[in-house]
Amino acid sequence: MSDHTPLLEARAIGKSFLGITALDGVDFTLHRGEVHALLGENGAGKSTLIKILTGVYQRDNGTIRMDGEEIFPASVADAQALGIGTVYQEVNLLENLTVAENLFLGRQPRRFGMVNKAEMRKRSRELLSRYGLDIDVDALLSSYSVAIRQIVAIARAVDLSGKVLVLDEPTASLDSNEVEMLFDVLRKLKAEGLGIIIITHFLNQVYAIADRTTVLRNGRLVGSRALEGLPRMELISMMLGRELQHITRDHHAADEKVAPSGEAPIRFENFGKRGSVDPFDLEIQPGEVVGIAGLLGSGRTETAFLLFGIDKADSGTATIDGKPVQLHSPESAISQRFGFCPEERKTDGIIGDFSVAENIALALQARDGWAKPISAKKQKALAQEYIRSLDIRPADAERPIKFLSGGNQQKAILARWLATNPRLLILDEPTRGIDIGAHAEILRMIERLCAEGMSLVVISSELEELTAVAHRVVVLSDRRHVAELKGADVTADNIMHAIAGPTKTEAA
Amino acid sequence: MMNSRNLPFLATLAIFLIAYALCTMQFPAMFSTRVMGNLLTDNAFLGIAAVGMTFVILSGGIDLSVGSVIAFTSVFVAVLVGKLGVHPLVAFGLVLIMSTAFGAGMGLMIRFLGIPPFVVTLAGMFFARGAAYLISTESVPISHPLLDAIQGFYLRIPGGGRLSALAMLMLVVFAAAIIIAGRTRFGANVYALGGNQQSAELMGVPAGKTTVEIYALSGFLSGLSGLAYTLYTSSGYSLATVGIELDAIAAVVIGGTLLTGGTGLVAGTFLGILIQGLIQTYIVFDGTLSSWWTKIVIGILLFVFIALQRGIIWYSNLRMSRGGGKGALGGVA
Missing domain, CATH: 3.40.50.300 (P-loop containing nucleotide triphosphate hydrolases)
Structure with a gap:
């Protein structure tokens, strides 16, 4: 060889x-x-x-x-x-099992058909000493x-x-x-x-x-x-794709003048959790889409979990309309009219065996409490309304949701939150694993919702998507919010620079 | 070194010794080889069945068919020997083959049809009980010179006690099981499966073969337990030993084996049997207590042990999360 x-x-x-x-x-x-x-x-x-x-x-x-x-x-x-x-x-x-048992499971040294524990112990110690490990192999x-x-x-x-x-x-x-x-x-x-x-x-x-x-x-x-x-920058652009610069961002130019000002209705200050995301400040205006960018593991989803109360923040405060609020559970976030479409749609989003109508009614039901059940008739009417307005196909409210395509499942989850008339909607990778057509529809829907005055947080690893819909992009790296890009600065290049930036000197 | 996995076993040992000491303080006569010998004889069939249950629970499963298989075995042997005149050894061999095959069949269903052990062995429980009724609903007496010889055989132990053939059989089964669990690849595979089946398979444990072997072993020991029961009562009765599998499970759990599998000792099950026997003996000595107190005390003990096991798991998790990483790093040379 x-x-x-x-x-x-x-x-x-x-x-x-x-x-x-x-x-x-x-x-x-x-x-x-x-x-x-x-x-x-x-x-x-x-x-x-x-x-x-x-x-x-x-x-x-x-x-x-x-x-x-x-x-x-x-x-x-x-x-x-x-x-x-x-x-x-x-x-x-x-x-x-013990360390030695783990090392030799299925190939234990034997004597007279019995496992030779002394031999196993000895060989385990020898094996581990080659890795500089001197531990009790019987523990x-x-x-x-x-x-x-x-x-x-x-x-x-x-x-x-x-x-x-x-x-x-x-x-x-x-x-x-x-x-x-x-x-x-x-x-x-x-x-x-x-x-x-x-x-x-x-x-x-x-x-x-x-x-x-x-x-x-x-x-x-x-x-x-x-x-x-x-160069680190080049590696990141390999990972995230580089064809993105060509995307037109005409709507950002239009947004400059709408850029809301004044007291932000939703404000997170010094918000964070040890071991999850370092404390960050975040303001979200009505009618604004805040994008969250970063590589896998940079703290994107963890940020969403904090905002929606799935993980309890151990520092900072959240205020809405100037009043402090507690976000210690998803239930409390829902009561503040927050909504969250998680990244893992199949495991965290849909309930596969429930019908489309039941899946849509879920968040509304959770908000109203179980003492006030939503009747099947009302559920169906609600579902039909959203099936029509979001164009969910097939248009069958009674079908178990697991038989729908990914894009239509995502629309149904969106409908679930829209039914609660949220103030803030958090979307974690809303277009992952769905086809091109549905992809464009969901982006259009995000734009429509924000035009109607809803606040949105969109997490995505598709820079193209962020630059297309977000007014502002928060960039995360190593579980920290490292940059915030606004208006015309929201470009794929700038996002990649921000991801690479803070650690560039270390790498050199 | 002291493993936290031996803690439940040691707790059981301590409880047994304290309980026995308290009993002998009240009734000094209880501290005798005679009482111990009888205790072993009276619980021999339960002990043998509990050994099989230990392997099943260690692997993360459950076997609800045990009591029914014991009843089937005893009534089948009684009819073969008592009514049809078959030689006992032939009947014994036949019935052990049947019960082993029955267990293996349940293991095959659990593994290859992916049905939970609870459901498969529940079906097995009804099936074996029904088969026992089919053979006879009467109590069938059994008598044969060989059986009489076995029943009459005992070893004298110092202090006037007698170690009967049944007690010896149980002790041999426990001794063999301790070696199988602790010293064979099969035993290691049982623990591995109970720890995490997916990991065990990725590490090359033959999960299918081992599962079938585990339930076959439990079936075999249920059959053997049925033979012990037949010898103990000199009869076969299809209505007997209803729910005995629950006593076996109790002995396993009191002995410190985790119901979730992967942790426990066969020797612990032996202590579990001794504790159950001790309570019964105490009630006999007292003479005024209802025998139902056995069940109540066992119920309380089960609660205590499950709480103890939870506590140990909680404590070790706490220890790991509290800078367990840093602490263990100290072990690196």
Whole structure:
């Protein structure tokens, strides 16, 4: 084997689910002794690619070669036998077993048919000492920190597979010391010639540990580049797309004169929660769309959770019309006439088996309290009204909502909140996973609502979308509000600069 | 090192020792090998069934069919031996094969049809009870020289106690189970499945095979328990041992095994059986208490233990969230 043969080489990988393309002709090459960061926003296809490489899914087209020979990983165990080991962020080892039991589950050393505990203990200690870990291997895994669990998981995966190590968001719940400890381990493995694929959304960490990056966007390959000498700005634009500059923003020019002034009716001051989002100030005028931009994990959704009372702020105040209000639960936010369409529509938004009418009536019912039930007849009338005005298809109020397309489900959730006549509507990724036609309709609807005087907060990773609808854009990075862009300054370039900006010096 | 997972077991041990000490303070005669020997004999069939239940619960499941399988086994053996003149050993072998296959069948349904264990074994409970009624609704007496020999056999233990064949059988089953749970790959897989089935499968635990084996083992031990019950009562009766699976579950939980699976010890179940036996013995010694007090005390103990387990989980979560990461980092060389 020459050193020029890639360790793992995927060519033109394609995969679709129920007719929806998740990956389209993606190439990926990993060399020995390389740490390779796989980057992209939600839905870019990172996890689909990883699952194909690790045997969870099988590819529809393309080839995967390992050391030059084509492989077809059919299951996780199969991929492991081929030399590809995976460490997932959450689903991982077993907390109810000891460290040693976790390391040797399924392959315990045996003597006379019995598990040889002394041998297992000895070998566990030897294995972990190579990672600089000297811990009691007879203690339960749950008694150790996440960082140590990760290293135990890595030790197991490397011991089992030994050629390629895939790490899916390994640092998401680690503090900076622990990240450094993990990176030391990765550097050591890299020096031993292992190929490491890492998925993370912390760009600082990408620059700190990775040699190369491959960026995916909407299931397609954007590019694969060496990180050395790659400007941060360019990396961000690869992740978020660069065709955005051409979008016309004629409505912003018109908005300059409408730009509301005076006392803001909804005002958050020094609002924040430790470990979630640093305290921020935010004012929202009636008839204004405030966009929230930032990379995955920058605190976008966390901001929405704070505004809607899902997470309780531990600092700051919220005032409406000059009066302080408590936002300690979604219920209290609803009583202030707030509405929230969450990012995970299928799990957090719709109730799949309920009809369209029931789903629409839900928020109204919650506001009125359960003592005053909305009659089926009223529900139906309400649903019909919104089915007509929002053009929800099929126009059947009785159909279980799970049978509707993503775009129509999103419209029904919008209708749910519109029925409560909200003052502030928070939309988290309102157009994710819906088709182009519905996409445009939802953007038009946002414009119409704000023209009617409603305040909206729109969170989106599509810069195009933000620049099209938002009067103002708040930019987040590393769980902080780092910039606020207004009027003509709301451009994709400015947003990307703001995302890259505050940490640019560190990276250089 | 002291694991928090052994805490419920130690708590049970402490409760048993304190309770036994209190009992002997009131009735000194209770502190004798004779009482202990009888306690083991009287609870042998329950203990054997509870061992199977321990494996099932450790894996995160439940087996409600135990009592019905015991009744079926006992009435089936009684009819075979008492009415049809089949040799007891042949009948024993046959019935153990049947009960094991029955358990394996339930395991297959749980695994491959994806039906929750509660529902499958509930169906199994009705099925086995119905089959027992079908054979006979009468109490069928059973007598055979071999059975008489087994019933009459005992080892003398110092202090005048007798260790009966049934008590020995239970002790052997417990000893074997402790080794299987703690020292075999099968045992490790049971704990792994109970901890998190998805993780266990990703780590290569053969979940299907293990699930079938677990319920087959519970079926086998239910059958064995049925044989012990037949020997204990010298008869087979299809109305017997109704709800005995709940006593077995109680013994497992009192013994410190988490009902959610993944944590517990077979030895804990043995303590759970001893505690139940101790309460019954105390009531016999007292002579004035209604035997229903057994149920009341067991009810209270269950509440105490579930609260204790919650408390331990709550405490360890609290400890982890309170800078557990930093603390554990200290362990890094």
